Amino acid sequence: MFDTVIVVDWSGGNDRGPTPKADAIWACVARSGTPEAPVYLRNRQVAEAWIGDMLQAERTAGRRVLAGFDFPFGYPRGFARAMAGSDDPLALWDWFAARIEDAPKANNRFDVAGAINRSLGTNGPFWGNGLKRDVDGLPRTKVGYQNPFAERRRAEKLAKGAFAVWQLSGAGSVGSQALMGLPVLARLRQRFADDLTVWPFQPLDAGIALVEVWPSLIAPEIAAQTMPDEIKDAAQVRVLAQALSALPPAEMEAMLADGDAQEGWILGLGHENALRAALTPGDPVPPPLSNDCFALPPGVAWTPVDEALALLQERLTPVARVETCTVQQALGRVLAAPVTALRSNPPRPNTAVDGYGFAGGRDAGVHVLPLTDGRAAAGGDFDGTVPAGHAVRVLTGAALPAGVDTVVLQEDVTVDGGRIAFNGPVKAGANSRRAGEDVAAGDEILPQGRRLTPADLALLAAVGVGTVQVFAPLRVGVLSTGDELSEAGSDAGATQIYDANRPMLLGLLTRLGHEAVDLGRVADDRSALAAALDGALDGAGVDAILTSGGASAGDEDHVSALLRDAGAMALWRIAVKPGRPLALGMWNGTPVFGLPGNPVAAMVCTLVFAAPALGLLAGAGWQAPQGFEVPAGFEKSKKPGRREYLRARMRGGVVEVFRSEGSGRISGLSWAEGLVELPDGAAVVKPGDPVRFIPWGGLGL
Ligand code: AMP
Numbered sequence: 285m286f287d288t289v290i291v292v293d294w295s296g297g298n299d300r301g302p303t304p305k306a307d308a309i310w311a312c313v314a315r316s317g318t319p320e321a322p323v324y325l326r327n328r329q330v331a332e333a334w335i336g337d338m339l340q341a342e343r344t345a346g347r348r349v350l351a352g353f354d355f356p357f358g359y360p361r362g363f364a365r366a367m368a369g370s371d372d373p374l375a376l377w378d379w380f381a382a383r384i385e386d387a388p389k390a391n392n393r394f395d396v397a398g399a400i401n402r403s404l405g406t407n408g409p410f411w412g413n414g415l416k417r418d419v420d421g422l423p424r425t426k427v428g429y430q431n432p433f434a435e436r437r438r439a440e441k442l443a444k445g446a447f448a449v450w451q452l453s454g455a456g457s458v459g460s461q462a463l464m465g466l467p468v469l470a471r472l473r474q475r476f477a478d479d480l481t482v483w484p485f486q487p488l489d490a491g492i493a494l495v496e497v498w499p500s501l502i503a504p505e506i507a508a509q510t511m512p513d514e515i516k517d518a519a520q521v522r523v524l525a526q527a528l529s530a531l532p533p534a535e536m537e538a539m540l541a542d543g544d545a546q547e548g549w550i551l552g553l554g555h556e557n558a559l560r561a562a563l564t565p566g567d568p569v570p571p572p573l574s575n576d577c578f579a580l581p582p583g584v585a586w587t588p589v590d591e592a593l594a595l596l597q598e599r600l601t602p603v604a605r606v607e608t609c610t611v612q613q614a615l616g617r618v619l620a621a622p623v624t625a626l627r628s629n630p631p632r633p634n635t636a637v638d639g640y641g642f643a644g645g646r647d648a649g650v651h652v653l654p655l656t657d658g659r660a661a662a663g664g665d666f667d668g669t670v671p672a673g674h675a676v677r678v679l680t681g682a683a684l685p686a687g688v689d690t691v692v693l694q695e696d697v698t699v700d701g702g703r704i705a706f707n708g709p710v711k712a713g714a715n716s717r718r719a720g721e722d723v724a725a726g727d728e729i730l731p732q733g734r735r736l737t738p739a740d741l742a743l744l745a746a747v748g749v750g751t752v753q754v755f756a757p758l759r760v761g762v763l764s765t766g767d768e769l770s771e772a773g774s775d776a777g778a779t780q781i782y783d784a785n786r787p788m789l790l791g792l793l794t795r796l797g798h799e800a801v802d803l804g805r806v807a808d809d810r811s812a813l814a815a816a817l818d819g820a821l822d823g824a825g826v827d828a829i830l831t832s833g834g835a836s837a838g839d840e841d842h843v844s845a846l847l848r849d850a851g852a853m854a855l856w857r858i859a860v861k862p863g864r865p866l867a868l869g870m871w872n873g874t875p876v877f878g879l880p881g882n883p884v885a886a887m888v889c890t891l892v893f894a895a896p897a898l899g900l901l902a903g904a905g906w907q908a909p910q911g912f913e914v915p916a917g918f919e920k921s922k923k924p925g926r927r928e929y930l931r932a933r934m935r936g937g938v939v940e941v942f943r944s945e946g947s948g949r950i951s952g953l954s955w956a957e958g959l960v961e962l963p964d965g966a967a968v969v970k971p972g973d974p975v976r977f978i979p980w981g982g983l984g985l
C-alpha cells in the first residue's frame with residue numbers, strides 16, 4: 285500500500301543547540317520493514333523543511349508515503365465548530381495556522397490558548413502554562429477549571445496513558461505539540477494539494493497520507509529494542525516506522541478502516557498485536573548505522589592510529605541479517621549466537637587404543653586375567669557386564685563395556701587360549717577416555733562472533749550440532765577510481781597504468797571472509813562515481829564499499845568531495861605510514877571506506893583500518909591484529925609522530941624488511957609475508973632488537 289513510512293516524534297519545545305537533545309524532533313524513514321537511521325531535527329523550522337523535502341523526494345521517486353505524527357489531529361466534538369465554524373477538523377487546522385506564530389526562539393501558543401478560553405468565557409478548556417508570565421484566560425492548574433467540551437477524545441479513552449489534548453504543559457502532555465504541529469501539517473496540505481490527504485478525515489486516494497500515530501502503543505517493544513545510548517525518541521520513531529512499514533497490507537487496511545471523522549484517531553489502536561508481529565517477521569533486522577558514525581572529534585589534526593581504531597570500534601555495529609545454515613555450509617561464517625553442546629564428547633567412556641579392558645588398575649608384576657567372550661568394537665554395543673577380574677577384547681573408539689574402566693595396550697599383552705597376561709603397573713583408567721572429558725553436554729563451545737574454522741566444524745559435529753545461526757555474509761563492493769586506470773591484460777596507453785588495487789582488494793576481502801563484489805572502475809568524474817555508488821547499493825545490494833584513489837583533498841579527489849557533499853564524510857588524517865588521508869563516509873546509509881590510491885597504502889589501510897571495521901559490520905566483533913616480538917634482521921630509525929608499517933617476512937629466525945619503503949612498490953607487497961609495526965614514537969632499530977611482526981595470518985588473511 286505504502287512504499288515509504290515516515291514517523292515523526294514532534295515536540296512542543298524548541299531546541300536551539302547543535303547537540304542532539306531528547307526533547308527535540310526525531311524522524312525515521314522506513315521501507316519494507318527496514319528503517320533508516322533516525323534523523324535529528326533540532327526545531328520545528330528544520331523539521332518542516334526536512335519533512336517537505338522528504339515527501340517531495342519520495343513522490344518524485346514515485347513512492348507512496350504514509351507520514352505519521354505523534355500528536356492529535358482532532359479535538360473532542362464541538363471544538364472545531366466553536367472555533368472554525370465547521371465540524372471539519374481540517375478547517376480547524378487552517379484556523380490554527382492563521383493564528384499560531386512560531387520562530388526558533390518564541391511562539392504564541394499559550395496566548396492563542398488563552399484567547400480561545402476567553403472567547404468561550406470559560407476557565408478552560410486549555411490549561412497549563414509553560415511561561416513565567418501569566419497568560420490572560422489560561423489557568424496554570426486545574427483549580428477552578430471549566431471545560432465546555434469532552435475532556436478526552438474517544439480514541440484517548442481507549443489508549444491507556446494518553447494525555448488529554450487540552451493540557452499544554454507538564455511532562456508528556458501533547459496539547460502544545462498539537463497547537464504547534466497542526467499549522468505545519470496545514471501548510472504541507474497546501475504545498476502538496478491534491479497529492480496529500482489526511483486520515484481519517486479524507487479518503488486516502490493520494491500519494492501522501494498523513495496519519496496520527498502514538499509510539500506508546502508498542503512501548504514494551506520499543507523499550508526492548510532501544511540500543512545502548514540511544515535517545516528514547518529516536519528509538520520510538522525507528523521501531524514504529526519499522527513496524528508500520530513491515531505491516532502486511534491487509535493489517536494496514538484494517539487499521540485504516542478505523543477512525544472518527546471529527547475527532548481523529550490513533551493509527552493502530554486496538555491492533556497492537558499486528559504491530560508487534562510485524563516487528564518479528566522471522567529473521568531479525570539489524571539496526572541501521574548512524575549517519576555520523578565516521579565523524580571525528582573537532583580540532584584534531586592527525587589522529588593517532590589507536591584513537592582512529594577506537595572510534596571505529598565504538599561506532600560500528602553488525603549490519604548483517606541472521607540466517608541458519610548447516611554445519612557443512614558453515615565454514616568461514618560468523619556465529620550470530622553462542623553454541624552449546626547438545627551432547628558430551630565423548631558421549632560415553634571409550635577406549636583410546638586397541639587392547640584389553642578390565643576394571644581397576646594393576647600393581648607392578650605379572651597379571652593373568654581370563655577373557656570374557658565377545659569383543660567391543662567402535663559403533664557396536666557390548667551386551668552384558670564383564671565380571672570383576674576378567675578382561676575383554678576392545679578396539680579403538682569402542683564404548684567401554686559395563687565392568688570396564690581400564691585398558692591395556694594389545695602390544696603389551698600375550699594372549700594364550702582364553703587368558704591374557706601382561707606386566708604391571710597399569711593405572712586405573714589407563715588408555716580410556718571419560719565421558720564428557722573433552723566437552724560436557726550444555727557447555728558453551730563457541731561464542732557469538734566466532735568465524736568458524738574447519739576445526740570448529742569438527743567440534744560442532746562432535747557435540748551433536750547440525751545447524752547454526754550465522755550472520756549473512758557481508759557484501760563488500762570494490763571500486764577503483766582514476767582516469768589513468770586500465771583493466772588488467774588490456775592494451776594500455778603510455779599514460780595509463782593498470783588497475784592493480786581492484787584484484788588485490790577483492791582478494792583481501794575474500795580472504796577476510798566477506799563476499800567481495802566487483803564494482804569495476806570509474807573515471808575521475810563525480811557523477812559517474814555517484815552513479816557507481818548508487819548502483820552498488822540498489823543493484824548489487826552491498827553492505828559496505830571500498831574505493832581506492834581520489835580520497836585525498838586535491839582537485840581530482842572526487843571520492844572525498846562527493847561524500848563530503850552528501851553530508852556524511854570525514855577525512856581521517858591518521859598518523860600512519862604508508863597512508864594518506866582515509867575518506868570515511870556514509871552513502872545513503874552504507875559505509876564507504878575511501879582508501880588511498882597507492883597500492884601499498886591501500887593494502888595497509890585495508891588491513892589496519894577497514895578489516896577490523898568490516899569485522900564489526902559482519903558481526904565478528906573487533907579483531908585486533910595478532911603480532912609477536914621477534915629479533916630484527918634490519919636497521920632503521922624513525923622520527924616520532926606517526927606509526928609505520930613495513931613490508932616484512934621471517935627468514936632464519938629474524939624478520940627482514942623490503943629494501944624500499946616506496947608506496948608504489950607493489951613487488952614489495954608480493955614479497956612480504958606480513959608487516960613490521962613500528963610504534964608512534966621515535967624508534968631506533970638495530971639488528972637483533974625485538975620488533976613487532978604481524979604475519980598476514982595475524983591480520984585475518
Ligand atoms: P590517488 O589517491 O587517486 O591520488 O592516487 C595515488 C596514486 O595511486 C597515483 O599514482 C595513482 O595512479 C595510483 N593508483 C590509484 N588507483 C590505483 C589502482 N587502482 N591501481 C594502481 N594504482 C593506483
Ligand code: MG
Nearest residue numbers: 766833834881
Ligand atoms: Mg586518482
